[in-house]
Amino acid sequence: MPRNKSQNQQLRDERREQILSQALMLFAKRGLAATKITDIADASAISQGLMYHYFSSKEAIFVELISRAFDRLNQACRWLEEQSMPPLEKITFALTELLKLLDQDEHAACYHLLIAQATASDAIPDEAKAIILRENTFPYESISRIMAAGQQEGTIKQYDADQLALIFWTSINGLAIYKAVHGTKYLAPNVEILVGMFQSNHL
Amino acid sequence: MPRNKSQNQQLRDERREQILSQALMLFAKRGLAATKITDIADASAISQGLMYHYFSSKEAIFVELISRAFDRLNQACRWLEEQSMPPLEKITFALTELLKLLDQDEHAACYHLLIAQATASDAIPDEAKAIILRENTFPYESISRIMAAGQQEGTIKQYDADQLALIFWTSINGLAIYKAVHGTKYLAPNVEILVGMFQSNHL
DNA sequence: GTCTATATCCAGATAGAC
DNA sequence: GTCTATCTGGATATAGAC
Numbered sequence A, B: 001m002p003r004n005k006s007q008n009q010q011l012r013d014e015r016r017e018q019i020l021s022q023a024l025m026l027f028a029k030r031g032l033a034a035t036k037i038t039d040i041a042d043a044s045a046i047s048q049g050l051m052y053h054y055f056s057s058k059e060a061i062f063v064e065l066i067s068r069a070f071d072r073l074n075q076a077c078r079w080l081e082e083q084s085m086p087p088l089e090k091i092t093f094a095l096t097e098l099l100k101l102l103d104q105d106e107h108a109a110c111y112h113l114l115i116a117q118a119t120a121s122d123a124i125p126d127e128a129k130a131i132i133l134r135e136n137t138f139p140y141e142s143i144s145r146i147m148a149a150g151q152q153e154g155t156i157k158q159y160d161a162d163q164l165a166l167i168f169w170t171s172i173n174g175l176a177i178y179k180a181v182h183g184t185k186y187l188a189p190n191v192e193i194l195v196g197m198f199q200s201n202h203l
Numbered sequence C: 001g002t003c004t005a006t007a008t009c010c011a012g013a014t015a016g017a018c
Numbered sequence D: 001g002t003c004t005a006t007c008t009g010g011a012t013a014t015a016g017a018c
Helices: A005-030 A037-043 A058-082 A087-104 A106-120 A126-135 A137-153 A161-185 A191-198 B005-030 B037-044 B058-082 B087-104 B106-120 B126-135 B137-153 B161-185 B191-198
Strands: none
Touching: A005 A037, A005 A058, A005 A106, A037 A058, A058 A087, A058 A106, A058 A126, A058 A137, A087 A106, A087 A137, A087 A161, A087 A191, A106 A126, A106 A161, A106 B106, A106 B161, A137 A161, A161 A191, A161 B106, A161 B161, A161 B191, A191 B161, A191 B191, B005 B037, B005 B058, B005 B106, B037 B058, B058 B087, B058 B106, B058 B126, B058 B137, B087 B106, B087 B137, B087 B161, B087 B191, B106 B126, B106 B161, B137 B161, B161 B191
């Protein structure tokens, strides 16, 4: 019994996802240039030639991953802003979830690392650069708005909201990298330490 | 008039330093794999072939830079520990200096970025890995000791000192990367925000 | 010491057999 | 759809001229 079109398509999609998943790990750990297409093929347990039936090039895989990474991140930010929670609680919630992700969800941690790596590197495809340029500011602005709202309430410290957002994300990025390096030996820091940067003292 | 031996040696050393300096910038921005030896040669205004009179390989340059980066960092940590300053002041001083460095000293910022990049990447020479493994813990331990001393005094928050040290360095790393990416558009955050993570509230 | 020219190697991408 | 074999380009490293 031959498979029909939609079944074939589904199989193809699954394989694609599998390749993307393996590529994500490798790119996150080694970077784009140092990851060979054979590495991805080996990790995906397919031949190198077959890779080109699913993706037109190594760079195409990278670009798709970068695009997805920002989609996830920006969607999460949008969701957070929409919640009816006091601003300080949103910040605490976000930090808690991010630390949990880094600690427990290898896949999610790699997405975060990919963003950190890609934004830090000059040596990425132009298309990826364009995505970063377009999408990267949103998470900063989103957190900045929440910080500003918290300052109105007096629950968040009265520094420049953009600076607070900057430190929010750079701290998370730094932790993501540390986790990637030290793996097992990493023990997640107490969320309260991070929250302490933003929370007003006089509560 | 022919130059004597020591003059020749000096010239040679200067050229070597020049190459290292250019390589540092490139490695920090693009990573090891994505930096071609011709890039370094071009930036140093010498031919590609001549590179091999000064260094045996691209990797050798990288290893020397990593080694120097840790020498600088660890020496600075040692110096800080030796000062007769209250612990909290040491932390504030260190953060102030690090932010100033990131903001104003391109060269120093690249060293920091190189460490961040190299520790984050799997795709570096074994020799570089060995250096990182050997040298990387010192800065963490050093800051952790200062944190612990501050806790004894009651000037620093009573969280696990290792966690505080971890956050200290990962925050700086995150900022270093952000700075590298956004360059001109980066405005250094207020030191007090960072200090606020560590300083006891009841002062 | 410095350059140009060249050998070697390896990774990305393609072609063609099954 | 999947593999193996091959082409091609580019980067490292070397050799040899000046």
